[in-house]
Amino acid sequence: MLSRVVLSAAATAAPSLKNAAFLGPGSFFNHTGLGVPLKTTKRIRASICTIITCRVLQATRTFRTGQPHLAPIPPLPEYGGKVRYGLIPEEFFQFLYPKTGVTGPYVLGTGLILYALSKEIYVITAETFTAMTLIGIMVYGIKKYGPSVAAYADKINEQKLAQLEEAKQSSIQQMQNAIDMEKSQQALTQKRHYLFDVQRNNIAMALEVTYRERLYRVYKEVKSRLDYHIAVQNMTRRKEQEHMINWVEKHVVQSISAEQEKETVAKCIADLKLLAKKAQAPLVM
Amino acid sequence: MNENLFTPFSTPTILNQPATIPIILFPAMLVLTSKHPINNRLATTQQNLTQLILKQMMTTHNAKGQTWSLMLMSLITFIAMTNLLGLLPYSFTPTTQLSMNLAMAIPLWTGTVMVGLRFKTKNFLAHLLPQGTPTPLIPMLVVIETISLLIQPVALAVRLTANITAGHLLMHLIGNAALALSTTNLSLTLLTSTLLALLTVLEIAVALIQAYVFTLLVSLYLHNNT
Numbered sequence: 001m002l003s004r005v006v007l008s009a010a011a012t013a014a015p016s017l018k019n020a021a022f023l024g025p026g027s028f029f030n031h032t033g034l035g036v037p038l039k040t041t042k043r044i045r046a047s048i049c050t051i052i053t054c055r056v057l058q059a060t061r062t063f064r065t066g067q068p069h070l071a072p073i074p075p076l077p078e079y080g081g082k083v084r085y086g087l088i089p090e091e092f093f094q095f096l097y098p099k100t101g102v103t104g105p106y107v108l109g110t111g112l113i114l115y116a117l118s119k120e121i122y123v124i125t126a127e128t129f130t131a132m133t134l135i136g137i138m139v140y141g142i143k144k145y146g147p148s149v150a151a152y153a154d155k156i157n158e159q160k161l162a163q164l165e166e167a168k169q170s171s172i173q174q175m176q177n178a179i180d181m182e183k184s185q186q187a188l189t190q191k192r193h194y195l196f197d198v199q200r201n202n203i204a205m206a207l208e209v210t211y212r213e214r215l216y217r218v219y220k221e222v223k224s225r226l227d228y229h230i231a232v233q234n235m236t237r238r239k240e241q242e243h244m245i246n247w248v249e250k251h252v253v254q255s256i257s258a259e260q261e262k263e264t265v266a267k268c269i270a271d272l273k274l275l276a277k278k279a280q281a282p283l284v285m
Numbered sequence: 286m287n288e289n290l291f292t293p294f295s296t297p298t299i300l301n302q303p304a305t306i307p308i309i310l311f312p313a314m315l316v317l318t319s320k321h322p323i324n325n326r327l328a329t330t331q332q333n334l335t336q337l338i339l340k341q342m343m344t345t346h347n348a349k350g351q352t353w354s355l356m357l358m359s360l361i362t363f364i365a366m367t368n369l370l371g372l373l374p375y376s377f378t379p380t381t382q383l384s385m386n387l388a389m390a391i392p393l394w395t396g397t398v399m400v401g402l403r404f405k406t407k408n409f410l411a412h413l414l415p416q417g418t419p420t421p422l423i424p425m426l427v428v429i430e431t432i433s434l435l436i437q438p439v440a441l442a443v444r445l446t447a448n449i450t451a452g453h454l455l456m457h458l459i460g461n462a463a464l465a466l467s468t469t470n471l472s473l474t475l476l477t478s479t480l481l482a483l484l485t486v487l488e489i490a491v492a493l494i495q496a497y498v499f500t501l502l503v504s505l506y507l508h509n510n511t
Contacts, residue, residue, distance in 0.1 A: 076321060126460030131374035133481045137489075153326035156333055160323055 086142075290457055294450065297377040309379045312366035335362070342504055349404070350507050360389070361500040368449060368492030372485065380495075381450045386442035390499075394438035397506040412509065441502060448495050452488045459484060 082090040088105070096104040116122040297304045317324075317331045324332070338361060343354045364380060371378025379385050401409040413430040414423060463477040 076319075076325070078325070080325070124464070126457050126464050127374040129460040129463045129478060129481060130456050130485070133478060133485050134372060134374065137482060137485050149330060150326050153329040153333070156329050157323050157326075 290454060293377070293453060293457065294381050305377075305379065308377050309367075309385075312363060312370060315366060316362060342500065346504070346508055349400075350504075353504075353507055356393075357500050357504055360393075360503070361496050364445070364496035364499055365493055368496060369489065371449065371453065372488055372492065378449060378453065380445055381453060383442060383446045386445045387438070390438040390441035390445075393503045394441065394506060397503065397509075398434075400507070401509065437502075437506065441499060445495050445499055448491055452484075452491055456481065456484055456488060 084090060084093065093105050096108070100107070117124070297308055317328050317335075319328050323329075335358065339354060339358055342357060342361075343351050346353075367378060367380050370376055371380070398409075413427050413434070415426065415430070418426050459477060459481050463474050463481060466477055467474045
C-alpha cells in the first residue's frame with residue numbers, strides 16, 4: 001500500500017520518472033535506458049507513468065497470491081467502534097451491565113490492578129515513571145490537538161468528495177447544455193420562414209432601388225440632351241440678333257452724310273439757344 | 286524486570302526464543318493498507334503525511350534520483366515508527382543496535398556511490414577535490430576528502446544509534462532517580478517527573494528528527510551522485 005501511495009504521489013509530484021525501480025533503487029542493475037528528457041509534454045509523461053506502473057505491477061505479481069474478490073465487497077464502516085478511555089470497547093461494559101450494573105467493570109479493573117501490584121506481578125520500576133509520563137503526554141496531546149487533526153482529515157476527505165462530485169456535476173451540466181442547445185436548434189428550424197421572408201423583402205427592395213436609380217439616370221441623360229438642343233437654339237437666335245443689330249447700326253451710320261450732320265448740329269445749337277432764352281426769361285420775372 | 290541499565294538494549298526474547306525479527310517487522314502492521322480512495326481519519330492523515338514528506342523530499346531530485354522514492358519513503362517511515370514505538374515502556378527499539386543501523390546505512394550509501402561512479406564518474410571523482418585549493422595541498426586534500434567520503438556510512442549508523450540509545454538511557458536514569466526519590470522526598474519526585482516529561486517530549490522530537498536526518502542525508506548523497 002505504501003508503494004501504491006508512493007507511486008501515485010510520485011506520479012503526480014514527480015513528472016517524469018525514468019526507471020521506477022521494480023523493488024527499490026535497482027536502476028544500477030536494471031538500467032533499461034528509457035531515456036526521456038525532462039522537457040516532455042504532460043501526456044507523454046502520463047503515459048510513461050502508466051507504463052512504469054504497469055511494469056511494477058507485473059513485476060510484483062508473484063507477491064499478490066490472494067484470490068481476487070469476485071463479488072462486490074461491503075463498504076467500510078464510517079466510524080470505528082466506540083471505546084471508553086481509549087482502550088476498552090463499549091461492548092465490554094454492556095456485557096457486564098446485566099450482572100454487575102454500571103460500576104462492575106470499574107471494580108473489576110481496580111481489583112485487577114491492585115492484585116497485580118500487591119502480588120508484584122507488575123513491579124514498579126523506573127519504567128513505571130516513564131510510562132506514566134508518556135501516557136500523560138499522549139493524553140494531553142490527543143486532547144489538545146485531536147479535534148483539529150480530525151477536522152483536517154475530514155477536510156481532506158471533503159475536498160476529495162467535492163472534486164468527484166464536481167466532476168460528476170460538470171459532466172451532467174455539459175449534457176444538459178448539449179440537450180438545451182439541441183432543443184433550441186430544433187426550435188429554430190421552425191422559425192426559418194421569417195428569415196426567408198426578410199431575405200425576399202430585401203431582394204425586392206434592392207430591385208426597386210436599382211430600377212429607380214436607372215430611371216433617374218435615363219431622365220438625366222434625356223434632359224441633358226434636350227438642354228443641349230435648347231442651348232444650341234438660344235445661341236443661334238442670339239447670334240442672329242447680334243448680327244442684325246450690327247448690320248442695322250452699320251448701315252444707319254453709313255447713311256448719315258456729312259451735310260446732314262452739320263445741319264443737325266446747327267439745329268441743336270439753335271434749339272439750345274432758344275431753351276436758354278426761355279430759361280432766362282422766367283428767372284427775370 | 287530491568288535489573289541493570291543494559292537490559293532494555295539486549296535481544297528481546299519470548300519464552301527464551303529470540304523475538305527480534307517480529308519486533309522489527311511490527312511497525313509494518315501499523316501502516317495504512319486501504320485501497321479505497323476515501324478512508325477514515327487515521328488513514329487519511331497517514332496518507333496525507335506520506336504525500337507531504339514525499340513531495341518535500343523528492344522534488345529536488347531529477348528523474349534518476351526519483352526512482353529511489355519508494356526506498357527513501359519506506360526508510361523514513363520505518364525509522365520514525367520504530368523510534369516512536371521504542372518510547373513505549375518495556376519495548377525494544379531495533380534502531381538502538383548498531384548492527385541494524387549499519388545494515389541500513391552501508392548498503393544505501395554504497396548504492397549512491399555506485400550510482401555516482403557508474404553514471405557520472407568524472408563528476409564523482411571531481412568532487413574529491415574542492416574548488417580553489419592551492420596546488421601543493423592537492424594530494425593531502427584528496428586523501429582527506431576520500432576519508433570523509435568513506436566515513437559517511439559509519440557516521441549515519443553511529444549517529445542514529447547514539448542518539449536513540451542516549452535518549453533511552455537518559456529516560457531510564459531519570460526514571461530510576463524519580464523512583465528512588467519517591468520513597469524519601471516527594472517534591473523532588475515531582476520535579477524529576479517534570480524533567481522526565483520534558484525529556485519525553487524531546488525524545489519524541491528526536492525520534493522523528495533522526496529518522497528525517499537519516500533519510501535526508503541518504504537523499505543528499507543520492508542527489509550528489511545522480
